[in-house]
Amino acid sequence: MAGTEPKPQDKSGFNLIPEDLQFAPGFSLKTVWAALFVGFLMLPGAIYLGLVTGQSMAGGAEWVTLILFIEIAKRSFVRLRIQEVIILYWVAGGLVAVGGKLGTGADLFGGPFGSLIWDQFLVQSPQADELHRYIPEWVVPPRGSEALLQRTFLDAAWIKPIGLLLLVIVLQKINSLSLGYVMFRITNDIERLPFPMASVQAGGATALAESSQASEGWRWEVFSIGAFIGVIWGLFYVVIPTLSGIFLTEAVTLLPIPFIDLTVPMRALMPAGIMGVGTDLGHVIIGFVLPFWIAVGSASASLLVNLVANPLLYSFGVLHTWEPGMSALPTVISNSFDFWLSFSIGGAVLVALMGFWMVGRTLAKMRGIRRQGEGELPAGRGDIAIYKALLIWACSTSLFVVLVHFLVPEFPWWISAFFGFVCTPVFSYIGARMIGLTGSPQGASFPYLREGSFYLSGYQGAAVWFAPIPLFDSSGEVAAFKQLELTRTHFGSVVKLAAVAMLIMFGCSFIFWSFIWKLGPIPSSTYPFVQKFWPFHATMQAFWVKSTLPDAGGQSLIQGIVRWQYVLTGLVSSCGVLGLVSLLRAPITLFYGFIGGLGAWPHFSMLNLAGALLGRYYFERRFGEARWRVYTPILLAGYSCGMGLVGMSSIAVALISKAVSSIVF
Numbered sequence: 001m002a003g004t005e006p007k008p009q010d011k012s013g014f015n016l017i018p019e020d021l022q023f024a025p026g027f028s029l030k031t032v033w034a035a036l037f038v039g040f041l042m043l044p045g046a047i048y049l050g051l052v053t054g055q056s057m058a059g060g061a062e063w064v065t066l067i068l069f070i071e072i073a074k075r076s077f078v079r080l081r082i083q084e085v086i087i088l089y090w091v092a093g094g095l096v097a098v099g100g101k102l103g104t105g106a107d108l109f110g111g112p113f114g115s116l117i118w119d120q121f122l123v124q125s126p127q128a129d130e131l132h133r134y135i136p137e138w139v140v141p142p143r144g145s146e147a148l149l150q151r152t153f154l155d156a157a158w159i160k161p162i163g164l165l166l167l168v169i170v171l172q173k174i175n176s177l178s179l180g181y182v183m184f185r186i187t188n189d190i191e192r193l194p195f196p197m198a199s200v201q202a203g204g205a206t207a208l209a210e211s212s213q214a215s216e217g218w219r220w221e222v223f224s225i226g227a228f229i230g231v232i233w234g235l236f237y238v239v240i241p242t243l244s245g246i247f248l249t250e251a252v253t254l255l256p257i258p259f260i261d262l263t264v265p266m267r268a269l270m271p272a273g274i275m276g277v278g279t280d281l282g283h284v285i286i287g288f289v290l291p292f293w294i295a296v297g298s299a300s301a302s303l304l305v306n307l308v309a310n311p312l313l314y315s316f317g318v319l320h321t322w323e324p325g326m327s328a329l330p331t332v333i334s335n336s337f338d339f340w341l342s343f344s345i346g347g348a349v350l351v352a353l354m355g356f357w358m359v360g361r362t363l364a365k366m367r368g369i370r371r372q373g374e375g376e377l378p379a380g381r382g383d384i385a386i387y388k389a390l391l392i393w394a395c396s397t398s399l400f401v402v403l404v405h406f407l408v409p410e411f412p413w414w415i416s417a418f419f420g421f422v423c424t425p426v427f428s429y430i431g432a433r434m435i436g437l438t439g440s441p442q443g444a445s446f447p448y449l450r451e452g453s454f455y456l457s458g459y460q461g462a463a464v465w466f467a468p469i470p471l472f473d474s475s476g477e478v479a480a481f482k483q484l485e486l487t488r489t490h491f492g493s494v495v496k497l498a499a500v501a502m503l504i505m506f507g508c509s510f511i512f513w514s515f516i517w518k519l520g521p522i523p524s525s526t527y528p529f530v531q532k533f534w535p536f537h538a539t540m541q542a543f544w545v546k547s548t549l550p551d552a553g554g555q556s557l558i559q560g561i562v563r564w565q566y567v568l569t570g571l572v573s574s575c576g577v578l579g580l581v582s583l584l585r586a587p588i589t590l591f592y593g594f595i596g597g598l599g600a601w602p603h604f605s606m607l608n609l610a611g612a613l614l615g616r617y618y619f620e621r622r623f624g625e626a627r628w629r630v631y632t633p634i635l636l637a638g639y640s641c642g643m644g645l646v647g648m649s650s651i652a653v654a655l656i657s658k659a660v661s662s663i664v665f
Contacts, residue, residue, distance in 0.1 A: 023380035026083035026484075027493040034088045035500055039508035047110035047516055048654060051527035083489040087497055090480060111509025112165050113153070116140065117522055118534075119161070119466075120148055127538040131545060134462035138164055138407065151517050153510060166506060167403070168468045171396050173498050175470070178393035179425060180477020181491075182386055183432040188482060189377065193436025195482045222631050223638040226285070230642020233281045238643070242650040246657045255279040259603040263328045272314035272322040273306035274331050276603040283604050285639050287611020288619070288632040291437075293586070295605075295612035297593025302605040305340075305598055313339055328601070329536075340599065342563045346570020347595050350578065351430070382491035397421060400470035411464045415453055420470035423449070431475030436482075437589060451544050465545045 070080055080088075119140035123132050132143045138160040141147040147155035153162070187193045236254050244252040261276045287295055313319045321334035377383050397420040404416045450471055454464055484491060516522070523530040574595060581591045597605055620628045 023378065023382070023488045023490055024081065024083045025493050026081070026085075026087035026487075026489040027496040028084060030080070030084060031087050031497065032500060035504045039504045043110055043505075043508045044512045044516070047114070047512055050110060050114075051516075051522065051530050082487045083493070086483060086487040086489055087493050090494070090497055090501075110513065111505045112169055113509040113513040116153070116158075116161060116165065117513055117517060121522065121534060122538050122541065124148060125535070125538045125542075127535065127542040131462065131542055131549075134545075134549065136407070136463045136466065137161075139463075139466040151521070153514050153517075162510075164468075169502060169506065171399055171403075172468075172472065173502060175393055175396040175400070175424075176472060176474040176477050177494070177498060178389045178396065179428055179472075180432075180474040181384075181389045181481060182393070183428055183474065184478045184481040185383075185386055186429070187432045187436040187478060188485070191433075191436070193433065195436050195479070222634045223641070226635040226638020226640075227642035227645070228638075229281070229285075230639040231646050232642075233639075234643040234646035237279065237281075238647045239650040242654050246654055259328075259601075261328045261603075263331055264325060267324050267326075270307055270311050271324070272310040272319045272331065272335060274328040274601065274603075275306060276328060276601070278603045278607050282636075282639055282643070283607035284611040284614070285632075285636050287608040287613075288615040289636050290608060290612060291589050291593075292612050292616055293590040294593035294596075295608045297590040297595075298597030298600050299602070299605040299609035301594045301597030302600040302602045306602055310335060328603075332601075333536075339566055342566035343570035343573075344599060346567045346572070347574040347598065349567075349571050350574040351592075351595060378485070380490065381485065382493075394421075397424070397470055400468060404464075404467045404469060408461070408463045408467050410461060411459050411467070412457055415457055416469055419450075419453075424470060424472050424474070428472070428474040431473050432478040434592065435475055435479050437592070451547075454544075455547050459548055460550060462545050462549060464548070465541075 070085075122128055123135055123140050123143050128135070128143075135142075137157070140161055141155070141157035145155075145157050147153075147157040188195070237257070241253045241257070244250075256279060258280060259276045259278045263274045263276065266273070266275050310319060314322060319335050319338045321338050322331055326334065400420055401413060401416045404411065405413045450469060480494065481491065484494060523534050525531060577594055578591050581588065581594075615628065615632065623631065
């Protein structure tokens with residue numbers, strides 16, 4: 001029965017969630033104050049950190065906010081309930097969310113106006129020469145306009161782009177919440193998947209809620225250990241490079257961010273392969289939480305590709321673009337264009353077909369449950385009928401299709417409808433099932449499906465590349481609903497949370513992106529990460545956009561990259577791996593981990609594997625498997641909090657320094 005879900009527990013009674021906890025609302029006036037705190041104090045730090053290092057404050061800002069409010073509550077003799085804590089967590093996370101645009105690869109943290117900052121760079125970049133004339137004014141003001149020259153959003157030329165941005169944000173949130181709820185009902189209430197990573201936030205919220213009481217339990221102890229580890233590592237990883245760059249002529253970097261690249265030194269041993277060591281200890285702790293066979297499969301595939309497959313493919317002339325001396329990033333790009341882009345399409349086809357099969361099987365199971373009168377829902381959870389959620393999702397998707405047709409009437413409307421009504425729910429279900437089975441937030445999809453559809457549609461122009469095509473993955477909402485269920489939070493709270501978060505996020509994103517953009521051009525030498533990577537992303541986006549422009553030179557290049565014999569090779573090889581896993585009766589998670597690891601960097605997958613091995617063969621034997629499984633998500637939550645605490649402190653000093661120097665000089 002769906003309403004009798006067992007709670008995580010070991011033989012010593014270590015329950016992750018208190019047994020007597022009842023469903024209750026989590027949204028209150030405290031949530032509004034927390035949203036304002038994050039919007040006005042943490043959002044600028046998230047923006048700056050993303051521009052300088054490419055790192056996200058997601059995971060840090062949430063826990064910093066929670067700790068601050070809990071300490072204030074304790075001194076005011078107010079006790080925060082678990083439901084209030086988890087809603088505070090999500091309001092903080094939503095306010096430092098990624099603001100990049102689909103298909104650019106240039107992820108920015110700090111709300112929706114980050115996407116407009118990217119657009120202003122693209123239209124003025126050398127990569128967009130000759131292309132900038134085709135970029136519509138509802139995307140970004142034209143090159144040479146006063147709005148761009150003066151670096152200000154307070155110009156009439158921004159009315160259309162900002163208005164469209166606001167409309168798309170509202171529609172997309174409605175779309176993702178409604179479809180995410182449906183996917184949650186399927187994967188949680190019907191299929192009863194384990195959701196191994198959902199307990200990270202739930203356990204952390206429980207630990208912090210305990211700390212606001214008179215006595216603190218084992219959750220707070222484990223959380224504190226993780227936070228201490230995060231603080232110590234953050235001092236070396238974030239604080240020293242950030243503060244030294246302010247007070248010294250050059251930044252002192254003890255650990256290269258985000259990895260130590262060994263590709264060039266090992267070029268003779270593994271030509272065309274990449275190798276390195278990630279420098280964030282968090283990857284090891286993530287390995288504690290990940291399902292063991294996911295970590296094994298991902299690391300095995302990553303090593304097989306780089307130690308065996310790439311050198312062989314290079315010796316046979318398949319990887320013909322790679323040259324000795326290339327570092328990791330250009331090596332990955334060249335290998336992808338030569339072989340792995342096509343190969344990965346074949347593997348994605350198999351995973352997508354498996355997804356279609358799972359959809360059909362689930363629908364049949366739903367009919368069977370309905371006939372048997374099963375599928376009772378927990379009382380007080382705040383559920384609505386599935387058909388109502390589907391109706392809301394269908395209406396929002398239809399509005400997206402109409403909007404795209406209005407903006408780009410020359411583009412076939414049925415392609416937008418196919419993306420919205422077929423691809424989005426299928427990919428969302430596959431992603432939701434992957435999260436439910438493995439905890440991985442990345443679902444499966446066809447690589448470059450969006451780009452390939454534009455190219456093959458016969459459309460001539462550039463506007464569709466900037467239009468809000470309804471190709472989404474709503475599986476992330478499934479994890480949110482699962483965490484709300486674990487903490488016994490009424491689902492109605494998430495709707496109020498979304499409305500408040502969107503309002504504050506939009507306003508604060510406008511204020512602080514305007515301020516930081518006014519301080520100086522973006523990108524520039526002030527922001528080393530974006531200065532290094534944005535020209536590459538602009539080159540790739542311009543390449544795709546030119547593919548639908550006549551005589552732009554992109555069509556012939558695309559025809560040379562996607563090779564159907566390599567696609568077939570990827571499909572057959574993936575089928576072989578699936579057959580071998582089935583023959584050996586290994587967990588299916590090993591297959592998913594292997595497929596996902598084909599494009600993974602060994603820099604990080606090996607750290608995940610190290611954490612998984614350390615947890616399985618040392619800590620589980622010391623603490624017991626059940627107890628260790630309960631410890632790990634809270635340990636990871638504490639680590640994120642510790643890194644966030646020291647990161648926020650150093651970033652605040654850096655922001656103040658930049659603002660003061662701009663005013664003085």
